[in-house]
Amino acid sequence: MTADDATLLRTAADRLDLLAGRTTPGDWRTRGLLATRPEVVAHLADGATEHVAEARARSAAWIAVLSPAVAAPLSAWLRSAAGTEPVDDAAVALARTLLDRLP
Structure with missing residues (x-):
């Protein structure tokens, strides 16, 4: 691996970590349908939940990156x-x- 390859890998990992920090946190799971769309719920560390659809501004970039x-x-x-x-x-x-x- 070249130094440039190592820099590329570290840069991609850093940017993914930054994006994850801005995204709806938690363990995302589907729980059936919400109207006609899949219901995606983030299960947070404190036991709370948040519908990912309600946090689109924080989640859209994450969804696009992991297309x-x-x-x-x-x-x-x-x-x-x-x-x-x-x-x-x-x-x-x-x-x-x-x-x-x-x-």
């Missing part, structure tokens, strides 16, 4: 990490988080 365009490079990274020894702990943590949410 389907992210799937191919993210799944490629997971497959690449699976072929390394030792397996990257961050990749394992992400895979577990994804599998808790993927249908």
Whole structure:
């Protein structure tokens, strides 16, 4: 990996962390339908909940960043990490988080 690649990775991670800090916090889960749309509820650390739709201003950028365009490079990274020894702990943590949410 070049120094430029390392800088690129750190910059992307930093920007994702900043965006997450501005986004509706919590563990987002679907809970059926709200009118005709899926009801997405953020479960906060203090036990409270917030409908993500009610916090669109904070959530829109997060939804756009994690659009389907992210799937191919993210799944490629997971497959690449699976072929390394030792397996990257961050990749394992992400895979577990994804599998808790993927249908």
